[in-house]
Amino acid sequence: MRYTLTRRYTKEKLSTIVRKNIKKYRLMRNYTLQELADLTGLTHGYVRDLECLSIDKTPLLETIGKFANALEIDIRQLFDEIN
Numbered sequence: 001m002r003y004t005l006t007r008r009y010t011k012e013k014l015s016t017i018v019r020k021n022i023k024k025y026r027l028m029r030n031y032t033l034q035e036l037a038d039l040t041g042l043t044h045g046y047v048r049d050l051e052c053l054s055i056d057k058t059p060l061l062e063t064i065g066k067f068a069n070a071l072e073i074d075i076r077q078l079f080d081e082i083n
Contacts, residue, residue, distance in 0.1 A: 014079065015058040021078045023051045025071040039070035 026036050033051070037044045042063070049055045068075040
């Protein structure tokens, strides 16, 4: 028996979810953009652009892992949908 999977998550949708969660957890930790950039080893501009949803950015899984480590959360939390 074959199962057909309906694509619920596109690359763009997952990217938006992750980017919103990065901002959510950064604000929960009271980190500035620069503090989060320093903790991840990324630039301030990259973190700023990533949080700005009008700019098309899709972080690599390795980069998402850096954010999870810096924010001291399980990487799966960055994929949780925000209502």
